[in-house]
Structures are given as C-alpha cells and as structure tokens.
Amino acid sequence: MKHRLPIGMQTFRELRERGCYYVDKTAYIERLAAAGKHYFLSRPRRFGKSLFLDTLKEIFEANEPLFRGLHIHDRWDWSTRFPVLRLSFGGGSYKETGYVEASLMEQLAGIERRAGVLPEYATATGRLGALLEALHLQAGQPVVVLVDEYDKPILDALDAPAAAEANRDFLRGLYSVIKDNDAHVRFTFVTGVSKFSKVSLFSGLNNLADLTMDPRYSAICGYTDDDLDTVFAPELPGLRRDEIREWYNGYSWRGDRKVYNPFDILLLFDSREYKSHWFETGSPSFLIETLFERRLGAPALEDMIGTDDLLSKFDVDDMATEALLFQTGYLTILEEKNLGGKTLYRLGYPNREVKQSLNEHLLRAMGPDTSRQGHHDIRLYEMLSANDFAGLEALFRSFFASIPYEWHTNNDIANYEGYYASVFYSWFAALGLDVTVEDSSSHGRLDMAVRFNGNVYLFEFKVVELAPEGAAMAQLKERGYAVKYRHLNQPIHLVAVEFSKEARNLASLAVERG
Numbered sequence: 001m002k003h004r005l006p007i008g009m010q011t012f013r014e015l016r017e018r019g020c021y022y023v024d025k026t027a028y029i030e031r032l033a034a035a036g037k038h039y040f041l042s043r044p045r046r047f048g049k050s051l052f053l054d055t056l057k058e059i060f061e062a063n064e065p066l067f068r069g070l071h072i073h074d075r076w077d078w079s080t081r082f083p084v085l086r087l088s089f090g091g092g093s094y095k096e097t098g099y100v101e102a103s104l105m106e107q108l109a110g111i112e113r114r115a116g117v118l119p120e121y122a123t124a125t126g127r128l129g130a131l132l133e134a135l136h137l138q139a140g141q142p143v144v145v146l147v148d149e150y151d152k153p154i155l156d157a158l159d160a161p162a163a164a165e166a167n168r169d170f171l172r173g174l175y176s177v178i179k180d181n182d183a184h185v186r187f188t189f190v191t192g193v194s195k196f197s198k199v200s201l202f203s204g205l206n207n208l209a210d211l212t213m214d215p216r217y218s219a220i221c222g223y224t225d226d227d228l229d230t231v232f233a234p235e236l237p238g239l240r241r242d243e244i245r246e247w248y249n250g251y252s253w254r255g256d257r258k259v260y261n262p263f264d265i266l267l268l269f270d271s272r273e274y275k276s277h278w279f280e281t282g283s284p285s286f287l288i289e290t291l292f293e294r295r296l297g298a299p300a301l302e303d304m305i306g307t308d309d310l311l312s313k314f315d316v317d318d319m320a321t322e323a324l325l326f327q328t329g330y331l332t333i334l335e336e337k338n339l340g341g342k343t344l345y346r347l348g349y350p351n352r353e354v355k356q357s358l359n360e361h362l363l364r365a366m367g368p369d370t371s372r373q374g375h376h377d378i379r380l381y382e383m384l385s386a387n388d389f390a391g392l393e394a395l396f397r398s399f400f401a402s403i404p405y406e407w408h409t410n411n412d413i414a415n416y417e418g419y420y421a422s423v424f425y426s427w428f429a430a431l432g433l434d435v436t437v438e439d440s441s442s443h444g445r446l447d448m449a450v451r452f453n454g455n456v457y458l459f460e461f462k463v464v465e466l467a468p469e470g471a472a473m474a475q476l477k478e479r480g481y482a483v484k485y486r487h488l489n490q491p492i493h494l495v496a497v498e499f500s501k502e503a504r505n506l507a508s509l510a511v512e513r514g
Contacts, residue, residue: 002234007266010050012058016066023227023262025052026072028220029059038178038188040208041220042151042195044251044329046263046278048221049191050090053146056189057084060144082186083135085111086146094153095160100167103153104128104174124170128177132184142186145178151192154316158286164316168196179207194314194327213308218255223265225249225257235269247274250350252333261329264353278329279357287324288365294321297418298362298426299437299448304331304347311345322347330354352432359429366423367399381431385453387493393509399423400505420499420506421447421461439484446481456485456492458514464498464507472496473510482514 006020015022032039043049058066064078087107094100104124108131112119117134121127135143153171157164178188188208195212211217228236228244248264267277306322313320314327325331325347332350336343349355364373376399383391400423425448429435434451448459458481462472473496476482482492492514500507 005235005266005270007270010054012051012054013063013066015051021231022070023223023231024070025055025220026059026067026070028217029056030072030075031216032189033059033187036209037185038208039211040190040195041211041217042192042327043212043221044261044327045193045282046261047329048262050088050148052221053086053148053189053191056144056146056187057086060084060187080141081139082141082144083115083139084144084146085132085135086148088148089152090149094156094167095163097163097166100153100170125173125177128174129181132177132181136184142184144186145188147188147190149192150190151194151196154196155194158316161316168316195312195323196314213254213311215254215256218253219257219259221262222251222259223262224259228260228265232265232269238272239268243274244268245351247352250332251329252350254333254336258350276353276357279353284328284330284358284361287328287330288361290319290321290324291362292365295418296321297422298359298429299418299421301325301331301358302348302437306345306347308343330358355429356432357430359426363423363426363430366419366426367403377427377431380427384457387455389493389495389509389511393506396424396509397506403504420463420497424448424459424461424497439481444475444479444481446476449485451488451490454490456482456488456490456514457495458482458485458492459495459497462496462498463501465501467498469498470496470510472498473512476514477512485514 004018004020006015006018006022009015009020014020041049059072059076060082061084062078062081064073064076067073067076087104089100089103092099092103094103101124105127108124108127109119111117112131115131115135115138117131117138119127120130132143132145150171153167154164157167175190178185190208195210211220223232225245228241244260244265248260248268249258251259251261261278263281264278268274271277304322304325306320306326310320311323311326314323322331326333329350331347333345334348335346337346338344349358367373376395379395380392382388383395400420425435425437428448428450436449437447439446439449446458447461450457450459458476460472460476460481462475473494476494476496482494485492494512494514496508496510498507498509499505
C-alpha cells in the first residue's frame with residue numbers, strides 16, 4: 001500500500017501521525033543509549049540528520065504511541081521521561097559578528113519560557129549551564145542535549161576567516177559547558193555536515209564518540225537498497241532499479257552497504273524523473289573556487305586517496321581538499337586498504353548525479369559563456385553520436401578560443417596540460433557519459449576512456465611545447481591501450497589531442513581505429 005512521501009519533513013511526530021513512509025532507524029538509538037553517553041555524527045546536507053535528532057527527542061520524552069510497530073517499541077522503558085534541550089543553528093546567516101551568540105540566546109530564552117525557568121546569567125555559556133541544572137532538578141532526570149547543524153555558523157563564514165574563527169571560538173566555549181555539567185546530562189548527540197577537529201572545536205567536549213566513520217553506523221542516515229525494496233516497494237513500479245542505483249546510490253562510510261540520499265529518493269518517487277534533486281538544492285561555489293585555487297583539475301577527483309587523519313582534518317585555516325570533498329558529499333569511499341596498520345581510502349564520486357552535476361559547474365567555471373553551454377552540449381552529443389571528429393575538433397577550438405585572455409593570465413592552471421584535459425573530461429562527464437581517467441593497464445595509464453553509443457574512445461593528451469609532434473598518438477599505439485577494451489567487441493577509436501600553450505588552444509586532434 002502506498003503512503004505519503006515525507007518530502008521536507010524533519011518532525012518525527014508529523015511523519016508518523018500523517019502516515020508517511022518511515023525507514024526505521026530506532027535500532028541504532030537503542031544501541032547508542034545503552035552503549036554510551038556523548039556522540040557526534042557528520043553527514044552531508046539533507047541526509048536525514050534533523051529527523052534522526054527529532055526521533056531521539058520523541059524517544060527520550062517517552063512518546064510511546066509514536067513508536068508502535070517500530071524496533072524500539074518493546075525494548076525501551078517508556079515509564080521514564082527525560083527533559084530534552086535541543087539547539088539548532090540551521091537558520092539564519094552567521095557571517096555577521098555576534099549573530100551566533102544572539103541566535104543561541106534566543107533559543108535558550110524559548111526553552112526557559114516553556115520550562116518556566118527564570119534566566120540567572122547574562123552570558124550564553126552561564127545561561128546554558130544554569131538551564132541544564134534547572135531542567136535536571138525540575139524533572140528529576142538528567143537532560144538530553146541535542147545539537148543540530150553545529151557547524152553552520154562556521155561554514156557560513158568560511159569566506160570571512162575572522163568571523164569564522166570568532167564563531168568557532170564561541171562554539172568551543174559552548175560545548176565546554178556541556179562537559180562541565182556532565183552530572184546533569186543523560187545523553188548528547190551533535191550533528192553537522194563537517195567534522196571539525198576536536199582540537200579546534202571540541203576540545204571542550206573531547207569525550208564525544210565520533211560515529212562518522214564507524215562501520216556499525218554507516219547506514220544510520222540514508223536509505224539502503226533493502227529499504228527501497230521493502231519500505232518503498234509500492235513506489236518502484238515504472239522505475240528501473242539499476243537506473244536508480246546508477247543515479248543516486250553509492251555513499252559509503254566504511255559500512256558494507258552503500259546508501260542513498262533520502263532527499264533524492266523522495267523527489268524521484270514524487271516526480272518520477274531522474275534529476276539532480278540533491279545537488280540543485282545547494283551551491284558549490286565555495287568548493288569550485290577552492291579547487292581552482294589549489295590547481296586541482298577535474299580528472300583528479302576520480303581517484304583521490306585519503307587517510308583517517310586527512311579525512312578528519314577540517315578547520316577554518318586548514319581544510320584538506322580530500323576532507324572538504326568527502327564531508328560535503330561530493331566524494332565518497334570507494335575502497336579501503338590496510339597497509340602496515342595504516343588505513344587508506346580511495347575516494348571517488350558516489351553516483352551519476354554528483355559526477356554529472358559537479359562537472360557541469362566545473363565546466364561553467366572554466367568556460368566563458370554559460371548561456372550557450374546548453375547549445376554546446378547538444379552539438380557535442382550529436383557529433384560524438386555520429387563520430388564526427390572534425391566537428392568535435394572545431395567545437396573545442398571554438399570553446400578555447402572564446403576564453404578571454406585575462407582568464408588565462410589570472411589562472412595559473414591554464415598553463416598546464418591538466419586544464420585542457422579537464423575541459424574535455426568535465427564536458428563528457430557533464431553529459432552523463434561513462435568516463436574513466438588514468439585507466440591503468442599492464443602497459444601504463446591511459447589519460448581518459450569514454451564509452452558511449454556502442455563505441456570506445458581512448459584519449460591521450462599532450463602539450464606540443466613539451467612533447468614531440470605526434471607523441472600522443474604514438475603513445476596510444478606503442479602502449480597498446482586498446483588491448484584492454486577488445487573483449488567488449490566494440491569499435492575502438494584512438495584520439496590523440498595536442499594542445500599549444502602559446503596559442504592557448506588545440507594544436508591538433510587526430511583519430512585512428514584501435
């Protein structure tokens with residue numbers, strides 16, 4: 001039987017009382033409540049963190065009727081009701097100095113009013129400590145502290161480092177209060193998008209157990225394939241399961257099961273269209289600017305390597321690229337390897353939505369005329385469908401020629417082969433084509449492979465000022481890159497692309513059958 005789709009719902013009570021679909025996450029709550037006291041979880045935006053926090057609130061407030069039929073119903077003591085202090089920094093913009101403190105004071109005032117507690121302190125930290133004690137004494141039970149989007153005051157101000165640091169320092173003092181009042185606290189759960197280091201932010205609450213990379217909690221937020229096949233089974237007819245997986249599955253936090261972003265799945269079931277539902281709700285402009293500042297070309301995102309320390313290294317003045325991409329959901333863990341006791345993670349795009357959409361934005365940043373990009377996309381698709389390589393060369397020449405001279409002089413990345421290769425890669429990836437970079441074989445590493453319309457295209461890129469004329473085609477042949485693809489029994493095209501730094505354009509594009 002079909003149920004209501006809980007699109008945009010972050011309130012557990014509303015979801016249950018309106019008869020919406022619900023993927024039962026209460027087994028995780030049972031385990032957390034029994035095993036420890038203070039927890040932290042980071043997940044990308046719109047991954048169900050707020051709903052999970054609201055579920056915690058309803059459980060600790062002993063609202064038993066809402067949980068009938070769920071895992072936890074017969075495993076929880078509903079006779080004990082705990083006071084809940086919930087804070088959220090999801091609303092507002094925190095670039096303005098002092099806004100975060102004003103927001104907290106307003107939230108504390110609301111909690112005091114509802115509890116009938118009179119404020120005793122003028123500072124936010126003093127007021128929070130007194131409120132924890134008062135709620136404990138009033139209810140006779142310690143307080144459950146829930147903090148949602150703890151990091152938004154910092155993330156909002158990343159392009160204003162002074163404000164970001166001020167917000168970070170204020171929040172550090174806030175979390176110190178929770179630790180100092182541990183006797184009044186039963187349970188703490190903090191969520192956000194980013195995992196700021198304990199030294200920079202959580203030094204005052206260093207007893208938080210971090211669930212982010214714990215494989216036991218990899219599916220604490222998000223939907224699994226099993227969830228789609230059981231809970232959402234009535235919505236599947238008319239949609240192809242393999243296409244749903246290709247578009248939206250793939251997020252991994254070291255667990256055996258990959259998960260879907262709930263927002264994507266709910267919008268897909270509602271619209272019945274495959275679109276970049278999640279990606280379009282946020283602007284990656286800061287990320288795009290950071291990638292360009294760090295001279296990181298688009299192909300490099302296909303196969304990045306991270307360690308536990310690197311993926312956790314996130315601070316206002318020290319943001320590792322791998323951590324930024326991983327924590328915001330643009331890359332995920334594809335493979336995990338243990339080398340001599342050190343764990344390495346191979347990162348890559350989680351799914352088609354992210355790969356296609358992020359490369360669209362990268363291409364716009366590299367190109368001069370975003371208003372005509374749709375027209376260019378159509379031409380590129382048509383030329384590739386017809387194997388019109390002369391037209392393909394002319395299209396890319398036109399694209400590079402239209403980039404203003406000032407763009408090249410202001411962007412060092414344009415002086416490197418990687419920039420030109422990035423344009424090819426991002427353009428093909430933005431069309432949703434099957435693109436692989438740095439594809440390894442026993443003979444070496446091919447720059448780029450594209451599979452499309454029953455054909456295989458093997459690309460090698462060179463800069464003519466740095467390599468002999470014809471070096472790209474010679475390498476494609478001499479290293480036998482085509483051998484790896486012959487089992488597909490599809491036409492193979494060797495595409496040698498040579499660029500000129502001096503001309504700032506293609507020097508040649510040569511094609512031979514492989």
